[in-house]
Structure formats: structure tokens, C-alpha cells
Amino acid sequence: MRVFLLFIGRLSLFGMTENQDVYLEVLRRSIEADVFLTDEAQAASALWGGHERWLFDFRAVMLRSEVLDAYAEIFFERYRERYPFQVCGLEMAAVPLVAAIVMKFQSKGLPLNGFFIRKSRKKSGLFKMIEGTVAEHPVIIVDDLVNTGSSAIRQIEILKEMKKDIEGIFSILRFRDYGYYARFQKEGVEFRSLFDLNDFKTSLGVGNLSKHTEPNPLPNPFREPMEWRFAAPDPNFAYVVPKSGPVVSDGIVYFGTDSGMFFALRSLSGETVWTYRVPFGSRGKKIFSTPAVWKDLVIFGAYDGNLYALDKQTGKRVWVFMEADWIGSSPCVASDLDMVFIGLEYGLFKKRGGVSGLDVRTGEKVWEFRSEELTHGSPAYSQRFRVVGCGSNDGIFSLFDAKTGKLRWNFQTEGPIKYAPRFADEHGLVAVLGHGETVYVLRTETGEVVSRYTMEFGGYSTPLVLGQKVICTSFDKCVHCFDIFSGEPLWKLDTGARCFSTPEVVNGKIYVGSNNAQLFEIDPDTGKATGIFYTRERIVNKIAYDERNCIFLVPTFANELLALKKAVHSEP
Numbered sequence: 001m002r003v004f005l006l007f008i009g010r011l012s013l014f015g016m017t018e019n020q021d022v023y024l025e026v027l028r029r030s031i032e033a034d035v036f037l038t039d040e041a042q043a044a045s046a047l048w049g050g051h052e053r054w055l056f057d058f059r060a061v062m063l064r065s066e067v068l069d070a071y072a073e074i075f076f077e078r079y080r081e082r083y084p085f086q087v088c089g090l091e092m093a094a095v096p097l098v099a100a101i102v103m104k105f106q107s108k109g110l111p112l113n114g115f116f117i118r119k120s121r122k123k124s125g126l127f128k129m130i131e132g133t134v135a136e137h138p139v140i141i142v143d144d145l146v147n148t149g150s151s152a153i154r155q156i157e158i159l160k161e162m163k164k165d166i167e168g169i170f171s172i173l174r175f176r177d178y179g180y181y182a183r184f185q186k187e188g189v190e191f192r193s194l195f196d197l198n199d200f201k202t203s204l205g206v207g208n209l210s211k212h213t214e215p216n217p218l219p220n221p222f223r224e225p226m227e228w229r230f231a232a233p234d235p236n237f238a239y240v241v242p243k244s245g246p247v248v249s250d251g252i253v254y255f256g257t258d259s260g261m262f263f264a265l266r267s268l269s270g271e272t273v274w275t276y277r278v279p280f281g282s283r284g285k286k287i288f289s290t291p292a293v294w295k296d297l298v299i300f301g302a303y304d305g306n307l308y309a310l311d312k313q314t315g316k317r318v319w320v321f322m323e324a325d326w327i328g329s330s331p332c333v334a335s336d337l338d339m340v341f342i343g344l345e346y347g348l349f350k351k352r353g354g355v356s357g358l359d360v361r362t363g364e365k366v367w368e369f370r371s372e373e374l375t376h377g378s379p380a381y382s383q384r385f386r387v388v389g390c391g392s393n394d395g396i397f398s399l400f401d402a403k404t405g406k407l408r409w410n411f412q413t414e415g416p417i418k419y420a421p422r423f424a425d426e427h428g429l430v431a432v433l434g435h436g437e438t439v440y441v442l443r444t445e446t447g448e449v450v451s452r453y454t455m456e457f458g459g460y461s462t463p464l465v466l467g468q469k470v471i472c473t474s475f476d477k478c479v480h481c482f483d484i485f486s487g488e489p490l491w492k493l494d495t496g497a498r499c500f501s502t503p504e505v506v507n508g509k510i511y512v513g514s515n516n517a518q519l520f521e522i523d524p525d526t527g528k529a530t531g532i533f534y535t536r537e538r539i540v541n542k543i544a545y546d547e548r549n550c551i552f553l554v555p556t557f558a559n560e561l562l563a564l565k566k567a568v569h570s571e572p
Contacts, residue, residue, distance in 0.1 A: 233559075343355055
């Protein structure tokens with residue numbers, strides 16, 4: 001990566017020609033007339049409970065010929081002396097900018113390569129993150145707007161992984177000037193923008209920036225570089241859903257992968273201790289089940305329909321339960337009963353799902369309950385009441401006697417239940433989240449509704465209970481918190497992308513990932529984000545924490561595992 005000692009905010013500092021001033025004026029007038037929004041911003045903000053009074057939306061002018069020509073002409077004048085290089089940007093606003101620059105250089109007799117980076121990996125075809133051909137030349141990142149700098153940082157990370165030199169970042173407008181720009185400096189990346197907010201304070205009456213944004217950027221709560229990164233082979237990018245999450249026991253982290261490989265790694269180093277391969281799967285899925293550990297066994301389900309129990313020290317198979325057609329569910333162990341519970345899926349027209357209770361020592365079936373629809377959801381166990389709860393694709397949540405499998409009660413929700421419930425034994429309650437819009441808090445003994453909390457969309461995760469707080473993620477891009485008894489909202493945090501990750505609490509902080517490849521550190525009392533860690537891929541599972549070694553293990557949907565430690569300034 002090329003290092004530049006000069007860190008520059010506004011392009012005007014470089015000395016503009018008279019023609020360049022004309023092009024700048026074209027862009028300025030477009031921003032003032034069509035990019036700066038007030039009424040629309042307030043209306044949109046109100047929908048998600050925000051208080052934004054204005055915003056900049058360049059998409060309104062991004063395909064206007066005069067805007068693209070002005071931008072490309074300015075870019076050409078500023079960077080032609082650095083030719084050869086290539087340009088890239090993040091979808092979608094930067095795509096026409098990249099095209100305009102490539103065409104401008106071609107018209108000047110200087111062929112230029114361009115490509116763009118997707119916000120998330122394509123879900124079909126070749127599952128690409130990058131579209132276009134990436135050449136060997138250094139890269140200049142182009143963008144319409146740099147606000148928090150997070151999208152630029154993500155592009156830097158992806159390009160670094162490809163071992164590409166980054167020549168600089170070029171944008172039309174910036175309106176924050178905090179720690180993210182220091183990150184650009186740290187990476188040795190020069191940043192230029194045509195305008196900042198001060199250029200429009202008078203003409204647009206936007207006032208002081210501090211009235212509209214947070215006074216400080218969110219820090220990375222973890223130290224750099226990360227402790228290690230493990231990437232399993234052959235991830236399946238077609239399924240952006242919760243997959244096999246990591247589980248830590250005695251300094252070893254266990255997790256399954258799309259390819260059917262199950263791994264045991266040392267949490268301190270990422271060194272592979274052993275592997276186990278599942279030979280078969282279904283529709284490109286092999287292991288989506290998060291394992292459970294019981295004494296010397298690690299137990300997980302697979303899409304070959306089998307539940308496996310392996311020796312956690314050696315990876316040798318101890319027993320296997322072969323009855324279902326598929327298992328996407330995660331096992332749940334009742335240590336006091338020496339039993340393990342699992343959701344099952346069958347290919348039959350009727351009785352397509354079910355829950356089984358097994359002897360955890362032998363894998364022998366103790367009881368089974370069959371349901372009409374697939375049971376992809378995972379069971380949970382209440383030690384206080386000796387019951388097991390599990391939901392199915394028909395939206396029915398069922399509670400069973402853990403020892404006998406006798407049905408205690410059913411509760412009908414609005415949509416499929418794809419993940420495990422959460423028992424709050426101290427309150428005698430259970431929280432159930434499915435694809436419907438409502439989170440239900442039910443009385444464990446009777447199934448009576450104690451409280452409801454309604455979101456815009458449902459979820460694909462397990463709620464977290466902290467005292468009287470219920471914290472859950474949703475397809476509406478938010479982390480929600482409500483009172484377990486009243487259902488009254490306590491706070492809501494917008495993550496900017498759908499959340500499939502189950503919240504986890506470590507040393508008094510909540511950690512939850514989102515589909516924009518960010519891991520959020522959240523204060524549970526206020527709901528304020530206190531830190532953000534950026535990854536390359538979406539985070540769809542909950543993190544694991546190794547208390548022995550103080551290591552955070554962060555999974556991505558690309559079957560990666562990232563090992564992190566808290567930064568010194570963030571230590572509890």
C-alpha cells in the first residue's frame with residue numbers, strides 16, 4: 001500500500017483551474033437544488049424513530065449527464081498525473097461515478113480499468129463480492145458522500161485482503177471529520193473531497209454539524225491486529241441465514257461449516273486440533289447446526305439428517321442418531337437429566353417435523369413428538385421446570401415435559417419459528433421470537449401471554465434476557481429492548497442492516513452482529529452503541545467468548561472465524 005503523509009480534506013486546496021471552477025459550480029448547484037433534502041428527510045426519519053432534520057441524497061442526480069461529466073472532468077484533472085491506476089466504488093451510488101471516470105479517461109486516450117464492490121455478496125450465480133475485472137494497478141476509491149467513513153473502511157479492508165495498493169479516496173462531499181479519517185491516515189490512504197458541510201452552511205442553513213450528528217465516532221473496541229483469522233473452505237454464499245455458530249469449551253472452539261467439515265480449533269492460536277467430515281447434505285447445505293458440549297462430547301446436527309456425537313478431544317465418533325431427512329436445528333443438552341433435544345425435518349407430505357429427546361450418553365431415543373411442518377427451530381431447556389420448548393415452521397411453539405415428551409401446551413404465533421426460545425427461569429417466563437412481527441413472553445407453566453412487543457418485521461434469532469430487559473434482533477435492521485413484564489419499549493438501536501445474530505452479553509456489554517458486516521458493542525442500559533468492529537462478511541450468528549483466554553470469537557456467514565481481544569482502553 002502506498003503511504004501518503006499529507007491528509008487533505010478539500011480539493012480546493014490543490015488549486016483549481018478556471019474550467020474546474022465551472023465544473024465545481026455545476027455540482028454545487030445540483031447539491032443545493034436537488035441533493036439536500038429536508039421535508040423528505042424528516043418524514044423518513046420519523047418512520048424509524050429518528051430526529052434527522054436534513055440529509056444529502058445524491059441518487060437524485062447521479063445519472064444526470066452534466067453532473068457525471070463535471071465529476072469526471074474534475075477527477076481527470078486531479079489524478080491524470082498519477083496514471084496508470086484503476087478506480088472502484090461501492091454499489092450503488094459509486095457505480096455511475098466509476099463509469100463516468102472510465103469513459104472520460106478513454107476519451108482522453110488513456111484506457112482505465114474500473115470495477116465496483118458489492119455491499120454484500122451476491123446470493124446467486126457466482127456469489128461475487130466484486131464485479132468487473134481487477135487489474136494490477138493501484139486503486140483509487142470514488143464515492144459521492146463520506147459521512148462516517150465506514151463504507152470506505154470496508155472497501156479498504158477488502159482491497160487489503162486482495163493485496164492491492166490504494167492510491168486514495170475521492171468524494172464529492174464529506175460532513176464528518178472525526179476518527180474515521182484518522183483511520184485513513186493510519187492506512188496510508190490519501191483522502192480528498194470537493195466539498196464539506198461548511199460550503200453549504202449559509203446557502204442551505206444547515207447550522208452546526210454537532211447538532212445533527214454524534215460528537216465522536218464509535219471506536220473499534222478490539223485491539224489490532226486481530227489475534228487470528230480462520231477461513232473454512234468452500235462456503236455457501238446462497239444462504240444468508242444463521243449457520244453453525246462457535247462454541248468454546250476448555251480453550252477449544254467448535255463449529256461446523258457449509259462444506260460438511262466440522263472443526264475444533266485452539267482459541268488462542270486458531271490451530272486446528274481435529275476435523276470431522278459429514279459426507280452428505282441437502283441443497284448445498286451440510287452443517288448449519290450450532291454444536292452443544294456435554295462432558296467429553298460435542299454434539300451437532302447435519303443436513304444428512306443425522307445427529308452426531310464426537311469425542312471432543314479426538315474428534316472420533318461416539319454415536320450417531322439417524323432418523324430425520326435433514327437437521328438444521330441446534331441441539332440442547334439437559335445436563336441434570338443426561339438428555340439432549342433436537343428439532344427434526346422430514347421429507348414426508350404429513351408429519352414433516354418433530355422434536356426428539358435422546359439419552360445424551362448413547363444417542364438412544366427416549367421420546368419423540370411429530371408435528372405437521374418442518375422443525376428447523378432449535379429447542380431450549382428450562383432446568384427449573386424440567387420442560388423443553390421448541391417452535392416449528394407452522395408458527396406453533398410447543399412446550400414438552402423434558403423426561404417424557406408429553407405435550408404441556410401449544411401457542412400459535414404469526415409466522416415460522418426458526419430459532420430457539422429463551423427461558424427466563426428467574427421469572428418463570430419464556431420469550432419466543434419468530435418471523436411474525438410480535439415477540440411473545442409467555443408464562444412457562446401455563447402458556448399464558450404475559451407481554452407482547454411488536455416490531456415492523458420478525459426475527460431469526462434467540463432473544464436475550466437481562467434482568468427485566470428482553471433484547472432481540474429483527475429483520476427491521478434494529479436491536480430492540482423492552483420490559484419483560486409490560487412489553488413497553490426501553491430502547492432501539494438502528495444497525496443499518498438486517499440482524500440475524502443472537503445478542504450475547506460479555507462483561508456487561510451486549511455484542512451483536514449485522515448483515516452490513518459490523519459487530520456492535522452496546523450499553524444494555526441506554527441502548528447506545530459504544531463501539532463497532534468492521535469485518536468483510538456478514539455476521540449472522542452470535543459470537544462466542546472464551547473466558548479462560550479472554551478471546552471473542554466472531555463468525556461470518558462465509559464460514560470465517562475471527563479471534564479478537566479487547567483494546568486496552570475498552571477493558572472492563
